[in-house]
Amino acid sequence: xxxxxxxxxxxxxxxxxxxxxxxxxxxxxxxxxxxxxxxxxxxxxxxxxxxxxxxxxxxxxxxxxxxxxxxxxxxxxxxxxxxxxxxxxxxxxxxxxxxxxxxxxxxxxxxxxxxxxxxxxxxxxxxxxxxxxxxxxxxxxxxxxxxxxxxxxxxxxxxxxxxxxxxxxxxxxxxxxxxxxxxxxxxxxxxxxxxxxxxxxxxxxxxxxxxxxxxxxxxxxxxxxxxxxxxxxxxxxxxxxxxxxxxxxxxxxxxxxxxxxxxxxxxxxxxxx
Numbered sequence: 001x002x003x004x005x006x007x008x009x010x011x012x013x014x015x016x017x018x019x020x021x022x023x024x025x026x027x028x029x030x031x032x033x034x035x036x037x038x039x040x041x042x043x044x045x046x047x048x049x050x051x052x053x054x055x056x057x058x059x060x061x062x063x064x065x066x067x068x069x070x071x072x073x074x075x076x077x078x079x080x081x082x083x084x085x086x087x088x089x090x091x092x093x094x095x096x097x098x099x100x101x102x103x104x105x106x107x108x109x110x111x112x113x114x115x116x117x118x119x120x121x122x123x124x125x126x127x128x129x130x131x132x133x134x135x136x137x138x139x140x141x142x143x144x145x146x147x148x149x150x151x152x153x154x155x156x157x158x159x160x161x162x163x164x165x166x167x168x169x170x171x172x173x174x175x176x177x178x179x180x181x182x183x184x185x186x187x188x189x190x191x192x193x194x195x196x197x198x199x200x201x202x203x204x205x206x207x208x209x210x211x212x213x214x215x216x217x218x219x220x221x222x223x224x225x226x227x228x229x230x231x232x233x234x235x236x237x238x239x240x241x242x243x244x245x246x247x248x249x250x251x252x253x254x255x256x257x258x259x260x261x262x263x264x265x266x267x268x269x270x271x272x273x
Contacts, residue, residue, distance in 0.1 A: 030236055034073040037257040047247035048258050050087030050186050051227035052095060055234040059095055061088045066114055079114040086127035087186045091162060098138060100125035107165055120165035128184030130194060132212060135168060136160040137194060139184025143173050151179040151201045176216050178204035185225035190240050193217060197224045222263060240265060
């Protein structure tokens with residue numbers, strides 16, 4: 001065949017190759033909303049405290065148990081943990097958890113099989129944990145000796161080295177302009193900024209978005225204080241998509257399961273179940 005006869009094919013072939021390159025950066029499938037039951041949860045463990053999204057698993061914490069699930073909701077492993085285990089986050093193949101016990105706190109670190117690797121004792125209760133650019137951000141309760149159960153605006157935020165677990169900055173007073181109860185519930189990151197979740201007081205926004213210098217960027221009205229985490233890029237490509245946990249109870253008020261749906265910050269509402 002003469003070159004002139006195939007010349008018209010070259011632009012088309014180039015377009016196909018380019019399209020293939022673009023498609024290669026898009027995940028084959030994105031997680032879908034799902035629910036779990038008591039096969040994963042401890043009936044006596046209270047509501048879900050936090051979730052951590054890894055490329056191949058979702059970790060779910062109650063006060064007394066961590067469950068490792070696949071992205072269809074099947075249980076891969078569970079582990080009993082000390083009460084009150086709270087929020088957790090996934091970073092570089094390790095699972096970091098925030099444990100509040102007897103008025104003190106512990107950063108506990110597990111491997112992907114839920115074996116405890118190390119822990120760091122702290123002088124006050126903690127909840128809400130995330131890692132951004134090597135810094136571990138940790139909620140440390142109400143400031144100024146206030147009882148966390150009472151409405152208050154100012155909460156303590158600690159910053160630690162994610163590898164050594166040593167504090168790298170003075171503890172900061174965090175105030176996003178609204179009353180809170182019990183301080184940070186969850187902290188997560190989209191890789192650029194941080195998202196803290198709180199219990200709403202008199203209709204206040206439950207999500208505060210802030211940068212590494214703790215400057216408030218915006219807030220969202222989203223009931224997400226039982227678990228919120230950004231999905232890894234391996235699952236969603238360049239999109240910013242969060243997974244949210246909502247504990248389900250039976251007619252008798254007892255823990256019956258947990259539903260997971262998804263939230264895109266620019267759309268203000270969660271989509272899914």
